[in-house]
Amino acid sequence: MLQPMSDWYWFSENSQLMLSMGKEWQCTTAYGQQHIIDLPKSHQLFNLSDTEYYLSFANHLLASGAQFSDAQLTHILINATAAIMFHKPVAPKSWFFDEVESYGFHHRLARVSNKFNSGVVLVLTDEHSLATCMLISSKLQLNENKFLRQFELIKLAKNRLEPLLSEASSQLTA
Secondary structure: OOOOOOOEEEEEEOOEEEEEEOOOOEEEEEEEOOOEOOOOOOOEEOOHHHHHHHHHHHHHHHHOOOOOOHHHHHHHHHHHHHHHHHEOOOOEOHHHOOOOOOOOOEOOEEEEEOOOOEEEEEEEEEEOOEEEEEEOOOEEEOOOOOEEEOOOEEEEEHHHOEEOOHHHHHHOOO
């Protein structure tokens, strides 16, 4: 996992939010102009708030026992931080997923399921009975015609989130 550095900065290219990680590395986030509140017009430093979110999510994911490569973990952390800092609010869409009896999340990880499939989400924000989540799995079918792609956000009632325990975490990016 890459550690945030003082030379990191956000910028946009072709209406896509990007992160420069020094002279040699850049990461294209999953978020374009249609998802972002204010797309940076020039370099916007990866500030203290960005670093706090990045490291907080890293601590949760590392403590979960989930198996990620350094590259996967870094990509998840960059997109989670970008979502928290720049993404437009999303409306609740709990009806796409089944209710679960024992609900919540474990180290901010949860599984969501419906009649089509299941996937793993990272809980970004926890608000009363709702949680804003980012899909970690590669994709998730919502209905006959709709899919959620990796790193897209969805807001759900917490009774749709099944805590993901470490023994079940081998299917994270499947």
